[in-house]
Amino acid sequence: MRLTLARREALWALVFLTIPLAFFLYFRIFPAFQALWLSLYEWHADPAQRRFVGLEHYVRLLEDPLLRRALWNTLLYTLLGVPSQIALGLIIALLLRKVPFGRDFFRAIYFAPYVTPAVAVAWVWSWMLSPHFGLVNELLVLLGIPPQPFLQSPTQALPTVAWVVVWQNLGFQVVLFLAGLESIPRQYYEAARIDGAEGWRLFRHITWPLLNPVLVFSVVIGTIGYLQLFTQVVNLNFTDQGGPLNSTLTLALYIYQLAFLRFQLGYAAAVTVLLFALILLTTLVQLRLLTRRVEL
Amino acid sequence: MRKLLAFYALFFPLTLAQSVTITYWQYEFRSKVEAINELIRRFEAQNPGIKVVHQTFPYDAFQQKVAAAIPAGQGPDVVNLYYGWAPTWVKAGYLAALPDDWARRLDQGFVAMAQAAKVGGKLYGVPTAVRSLALFYNKDLFRQAGVAAPPKTWEEFIAVGQKLTVKQGGRFTQIGYGIAPDGQDHHLVREVLVRQFGGRPYSDDGKRVLYQGEAGLKALSFYTDWVRKYEIGVPGFFPGNNGYRDGFIAGRIAMIIDGSFAIGTIQQGARFNWGVAELPLERPGGRKANFGSFWMHGLTPLATGPKREAALRFLSFITSEETQRFWLEKVGELPASKNLIRDPKLSLHPIYGPFVLSLAYAKATPFVDEAAQRKVMVDAINRVLLQGMDPAQSLRIAAEEEQKILDQFWR
Numbered sequence: 001m002r003l004t005l006a007r008r009e010a011l012w013a014l015v016f017l018t019i020p021l022a023f024f025l026y027f028r029i030f031p032a033f034q035a036l037w038l039s040l041y042e043w044h045a046d047p048a049q050r051r052f053v054g055l056e057h058y059v060r061l062l063e064d065p066l067l068r069r070a071l072w073n074t075l076l077y078t079l080l081g082v083p084s085q086i087a088l089g090l091i092i093a094l095l096l097r098k099v100p101f102g103r104d105f106f107r108a109i110y111f112a113p114y115v116t117p118a119v120a121v122a123w124v125w126s127w128m129l130s131p132h133f134g135l136v137n138e139l140l141v142l143l144g145i146p147p148q149p150f151l152q153s154p155t156q157a158l159p160t161v162a163w164v165v166v167w168q169n170l171g172f173q174v175v176l177f178l179a180g181l182e183s184i185p186r187q188y189y190e191a192a193r194i195d196g197a198e199g200w201r202l203f204r205h206i207t208w209p210l211l212n213p214v215l216v217f218s219v220v221i222g223t224i225g226y227l228q229l230f231t232q233v234v235n236l237n238f239t240d241q242g243g244p245l246n247s248t249l250t251l252a253l254y255i256y257q258l259a260f261l262r263f264q265l266g267y268a269a270a271v272t273v274l275l276f277a278l279i280l281l282t283t284l285v286q287l288r289l290l291t292r293r294v295e296l
Numbered sequence: 297m298r299k300l301l302a303f304y305a306l307f308f309p310l311t312l313a314q315s316v317t318i319t320y321w322q323y324e325f326r327s328k329v330e331a332i333n334e335l336i337r338r339f340e341a342q343n344p345g346i347k348v349v350h351q352t353f354p355y356d357a358f359q360q361k362v363a364a365a366i367p368a369g370q371g372p373d374v375v376n377l378y379y380g381w382a383p384t385w386v387k388a389g390y391l392a393a394l395p396d397d398w399a400r401r402l403d404q405g406f407v408a409m410a411q412a413a414k415v416g417g418k419l420y421g422v423p424t425a426v427r428s429l430a431l432f433y434n435k436d437l438f439r440q441a442g443v444a445a446p447p448k449t450w451e452e453f454i455a456v457g458q459k460l461t462v463k464q465g466g467r468f469t470q471i472g473y474g475i476a477p478d479g480q481d482h483h484l485v486r487e488v489l490v491r492q493f494g495g496r497p498y499s500d501d502g503k504r505v506l507y508q509g510e511a512g513l514k515a516l517s518f519y520t521d522w523v524r525k526y527e528i529g530v531p532g533f534f535p536g537n538n539g540y541r542d543g544f545i546a547g548r549i550a551m552i553i554d555g556s557f558a559i560g561t562i563q564q565g566a567r568f569n570w571g572v573a574e575l576p577l578e579r580p581g582g583r584k585a586n587f588g589s590f591w592m593h594g595l596t597p598l599a600t601g602p603k604r605e606a607a608l609r610f611l612s613f614i615t616s617e618e619t620q621r622f623w624l625e626k627v628g629e630l631p632a633s634k635n636l637i638r639d640p641k642l643s644l645h646p647i648y649g650p651f652v653l654s655l656a657y658a659k660a661t662p663f664v665d666e667a668a669q670r671k672v673m674v675d676a677i678n679r680v681l682l683q684g685m686d687p688a689q690s691l692r693i694a695a696e697e698e699q700k701i702l703d704q705f706w707r
Contacts, residue, residue, distance in 0.1 A: 045367045045389035046597060126535040132467050133534075147467055152532040154682055238537045240478040240671075244678050260360040261667035263388035 043265035057270035089173025111171035122235030180214035321372035373599035380666030421592030425629030435569035446573035457528030460550035472528035474540030482673035483587035489515035491585035502662030508695035588658030
């Protein structure tokens with residue numbers, strides 16, 4: 001049988017796709033199922049001594065106050081972080097479009113934090129935010145505002161960590177929106193101007209709807225990022241991770257502590273399954289709610 | 297019979313020479329890594345049949361590596377671990393019990409706190425060195441403030457602390473004491489103050505929390521008053537992983553309570569005269585108490601057959617008195633052997649002395665889940681300091697939480 005050229009190409013494409021597919025199945029999907037399996041056992045280093053406990057760990061999930069705290073904190077991080085970084089990113093991208101020169105310079109500056117290692121960022125910020133020596137409090141005092149404890153206060157620590165993460169992700173967000181803005185054909189704006197539209201209406205009816213794909217991507221990726229928040233939290237308060245008083249504890253950090261400081265890998269796996277379900281669910285909901293066809 | 301012996305003499309060393317390689321893991325700490333390397337050289341020279349592979353990991357990643365490697369059959373045969381981790385590791389199957397004669401050796405030759413290496417009556421490791429807490433003080437700052445000697449009682453401690461605290465417009469620029477609930481201070485409250493005030497933090501079998509009593513309340517109230525009432529310090533004065541120690545080294549903190557393990561770092565960093573004193577007491581002649589701790593070497597389930605023999609031989613070598621003496625010189629940690637501690641040269645030493653004297657009455661907290669139990673006490677302190685909760689209420693919550701952790705482990 002002779003294949004058409006198109007079919008032959010498709011066949012080759014499938015052959016090449018099997019390699020990353022196998023990789024994905026083995027290194028991504030298989031461990032996910034393994035976690036599910038692990039969550040049904042009491043962990044022991046020797047596989048022969050792992051005791052089957054069924055849904056015991058899932059019952060424990062329901063009555064674990066630390067887990068509730070971690071879950072609540074994680075949601076707060078997401079609710080604070082995602083809208084802030086998208087709003088700020090969009091504003092900066094729109095402003096950058098108006099700048100006649102030095103755009104690359106600004107872009108590089110905004111992008112720099114994103115490529116700086118999170119550990120270094122956390123270290124520098126913990127100094128900047130110090131109540132007694134920090135630059136931020138220095139400025140507040142100049143403005144007549146009393147020094148704030150930031151990372152040491154159980155009420156301020158979480159928004160402070162969220163702010164550091166927003167600051168760090170901002171550059172990536174700006175670059176995304178700039179690319180999105182570039183991709184909108186100029187003719188639309190010209191046509192609208194001829195019809196008498198200006199300023200806000202141009203944004204409302206052309207820019208915003210046509211940025212939708214970028215927005216969906218940002219919301220989904222941003223949400224997943226905040227739901228998995230770990231590095232900054234660990235390093236901003238290294239000796240009392242997730243502290244003070246669990247006010248910055250996230251799900252990912254809790255999983256890490258359970259698994260690798262307390263060696264309760266079975267229960268940690270159950271929390272992992274919960275996090276997995278949470279991410280899957282929010283992603284599906286977001287994709288459904290946010291994606292829309294644009295009619296011009 | 298003779299033939300059999302000849303057979304053994306001929307083949308046993310040979311089989312050893314050919315096959316036994318054991319792996320030793322510890323976390324990355326320069327002086328310890330260098331010391332172990334040197335010890336391995338000596339051990340291999342004495343035991344031509346055994347090869348020891350030494351691997352290290354950053355401290356933060358150490359337990360993670362152990363947790364992943366041993367089930368995969370890739371990890372260490374002999375492993376270095378904090379004594380407080382042992383119960384967690386034993387329960388999850390990461391440590392193998394040592395033979396009975398090792399328990400006898402530990403009982404007879406090692407300082408009392410080394411008993412904490414036993415879990416459920418079985419021995420799971422042996423330390424080379426032990427640590428205790430003492431007061432580090434900045435002699436130059438003391439002299440400037442007209443203070444002649446380190447404080448002997450807590451009353452003096454507070455008076456000195458207040459003299460050495462400088463505050464400008466709501467912000468501290470220098471503090472008398474480096475408050476660090478998540479540093480060594482949770483030990484200070486739990487093991488030192490509770491006992492000095494006439495209580496006991498735990499029942500003798502380590503299964504019941506007792507610090508919620510009168511002495512415990514006095515301990516927590518007194519400690520948190522250092523911040524709330526006397527203002528001799530503030531938590532988080534210096535940011536960073538060991539802010540209290542860094543602040544001391546920077547000359548901004550006049551006194552800290554730290555372990556003997558900090559001697560090296562302070563010696564290298566401090567550009568001023570400093571001294572070490574035994575911890576202050578409730579009153580002159582009052583009850584002495586201290587927190588003792590240690591890192592121990594244990595065997596993992598991977599060490600089986602000839603590997604186990606070789607691993608035990610290596611364990612015996614790195615915990616011998618000779619090694620302990622070498623360890624003191626090279627790493628600066630106090631020997632774990634009763635005999636060596638009695639050496640007057642050590643107890644009269646200006647820096648080691650206060651730590652060595654404290655070892656006589658130091659107790660190691662019977663942790664079953666060190667990470668969780670540490671958090672309970674740190675949170676108990678922080679609820680009072682950061683949220684203004686009544687110490688009695690905060691202590692009650694802590695005792696309940698910790699009792700749950702103990703019950704969970706021993707059920």
